[in-house]
Structures are given as structure tokens and as C-alpha cells.
Amino acid sequence: MTAQGIACILLVFFALVVYPLLGVLQSHRYPDAPGFGLPCPSTIFTFGLFLWTVRKPPVMLLIIPFLWSVVGFSASFSLGVKEDIGLLAAGLVTAAFMFTSKKISKTVV
Numbered sequence: 839m840t841a842q843g844i845a846c847i848l849l850v851f852f853a854l855v856v857y858p859l860l861g862v863l864q865s866h867r868y869p870d871a872p873g874f875g876l877p878c879p880s881t882i883f884t885f886g887l888f889l890w891t892v893r894k895p896p897v898m899l900l901i902i903p904f905l906w907s908v909v910g911f912s913a914s915f916s917l918g919v920k921e922d923i924g925l926l927a928a929g930l931v932t933a934a935f936m937f938t939s940k941k942i943s944k945t946v947v
Contacts, residue, residue, distance in 0.1 A: 842889050842935050849886030849928050853879045860921035878910045878922050885932040894939050904929045 857879045881903045888895055888903075907929030914922035 842939065845931055845935060846886050846889035849882055849889065849931070852924055852928070853883035853886060857882065857921050857924070861919075864918075864920060877906055878919070878925055881906050881910065882924060882928045885928045888932055889935055894936060897936065900933065900936060904933060 884903050885907075888900065907925040910922045911926035914920060914925070
């Protein structure tokens, strides 16, 4: 398994399992706890899916989730949602793999 494959699994696992558990550990209870349908864990999951693709996705698809990772990271301190710190790490890891990957990009614009 490649490093990109491992990163993919870790990001998907973080979005689906670790993110909600971190919320519970911080006493975020339903309905106040951020769930999977909200932008932050969905963005981390999206980064995992980008790493899972056979062909490299167009860079244009990476822009909005990456911008949201920066916004969510900054809001994690002001809103007290510490599990959102993983957003910036997920964005940076995905960007690093996307720009250094030798996969073929089929850009349709």
C-alpha cells in the first residue's frame, strides 16, 4: 500500500470515526455536536476521496475544500470545536499528494 493510500484511509477514518469521538470527548452532545453532514467532517472525507481516485482530480476541485479547511481551522479556536484542527492538516496532506503525485490528470474545464 502506498503512502497516499494510507493517508486516504486515515482521512476517511478520521472523518467518520475519530471526529465524532473527539466531539463526544469534548462534551459536544446531540444536537449541538457537529455531525458528518456538516462542512468540516465532510471536507475531511472529501480530501480522503481525492486521495482515493485512480486519476488525479483537477486542481480546481481542490480549491473550495482547501479554502474551507483554512476557514474551519481558524474558527476552531474561536468556536471551541477543537476537532476542526484536523481540517488544515487534511488539506495540507491532500495538497501535497495532489501536487507531487505522478497520476495522470484528466482536466475537463
